Amino acid sequence: MDLPIVVGVDGSGPSLRAVDWAADEAALRGIPLRVVYASLWERYEGESLAEDIGKPSEQVRAEDIVRVAAERARLRRAAVEISTDVLPEEPEYALVREGRRAVALVLGTRGRGGLAEMLLGSVSLSVAAHADCPVIVVRPGNDNQVRVGARGRVVVGVGEQGADSAALRFAVREAGLRHASLDAVRAWRCPAHESTDHPLLVGEPARLHEQHAVEALDRALKETPADVDLHRLTVEGPARRVLLNASHEADLLVVGSRRNQGHLGLQLGRVAHAVLHHAGCAVAVVPEGM
Known part of the structure; x- marks a missing residue:
């Protein structure tokens, strides 16, 4: 089985640009794409449940994040096989572990605009420093920067x-x-x-x-x-x-x-x-x- 491209998402604009890049990368190589969201939401959410769903509200949010990211990837590259996962872990550790079974990891920068987006977040920096595979960090800029x-x-x-x-x-x-x-x-x-x-x-x-x-x-x-x-x-x-x-x-x-x-x-x-x-x-x- 081919190893996938793994993209880490968090619902932010930079992570969605990373999804675009990762979908293109997977299509170029003819390999699967794996969309991952990781957060220690259980530590902070406790037993609080979302109304009418019966799941912790942060878990619902996490599942929505990967669903939206996966749908974005499908619309961009329909032929790419896509899988998703929600991991209740520190994102740095989860993504480094994912990289042991990946062709490459794709990540965005932090923030949602302005100066904050120009700086590299601690998760991306830590993963780039410790992953066993190539780590591609998609820098902010015009949309055409992620197009092949x-x-x-x-x-x-x-x-x-x-x-x-x-x-x-x-x-x-x-x-x-x-x-x-x-x-x-x-x-x-x-x-x-x-x-x-x-x-x-x-x-x-x-x-x-x-x-x-x-x-x-x-x-x-x-x-x-x-x-x-x-x-x-x-x-x-x-x-x-x-x-x-x-x-x-x-x-x-x-x-x-x-x-x-x-x-x-x-x-x-x-x-x-x-x-x-x-x-x-x-x-x-x-x-x-x-």
């Missing part, structure tokens, strides 16, 4: 993992599924202490660092399938800034996150943390070593 092929561009940050990068493999597949171009980006910087005032050596340290970045990128991409519309980009500057700039013309930004030995799950680095909060498109955080 809206901009025809997937961006991936290429770091020290090189050709062994799970993030690179994920990005290559996403670009292929979407018939999109793939921009493989490697940021580079020239340390200040390596600059020189000698007139014959001006720019030499920077040139060497750029050349190193070009060679590292070529090595990482040497096994990329020939049918991928691949663009190699080496850009001077901090990786966070370089990838954030690239995200504004992309449908999806893919970054890897390495596990730290001795810790459960993956610990988000500064680059992943920054793009999750500020990217101009959806962000996929892929655990390296998966």
Whole structure:
């Protein structure tokens, strides 16, 4: 049986955008979609029952949330097999567990508008930091940002993992599924202490660092399938800034996150943390070593 795409919902606008993205993703891959709502409602609701129904009112609300989300997904992608579940658990733990049996997790940001929606909620951040599968966080923006092929561009940050990068493999597949171009980006910087005032050596340290970045990128991409519309980009500057700039013309930004030995799950680095909060498109955080 195919593993599903799992989308976490809470009834908010951002989570409904995540449903749109997840339905598209499931359709692209030809796999099921699982819609999940998780909350410790039992702890707060007690035995209070909704009138004429005989169920706790918060349980009724939770079931309505997943029903509405599932119907939205069906209207968008009628051919996708959809299942739903309501889990009376902390959402962070429930979604991380769901990710062990999923191709990817799809989540929205927090809030319902304005500044609040521009910030990443604690649930999305925690799940991105600990899930065993790729986590796609759908950033706020115009509706067309969740439509497949809206901009025809997937961006991936290429770091020290090189050709062994799970993030690179994920990005290559996403670009292929979407018939999109793939921009493989490697940021580079020239340390200040390596600059020189000698007139014959001006720019030499920077040139060497750029050349190193070009060679590292070529090595990482040497096994990329020939049918991928691949663009190699080496850009001077901090990786966070370089990838954030690239995200504004992309449908999806893919970054890897390495596990730290001795810790459960993956610990988000500064680059992943920054793009999750500020990217101009959806962000996929892929655990390296998966």
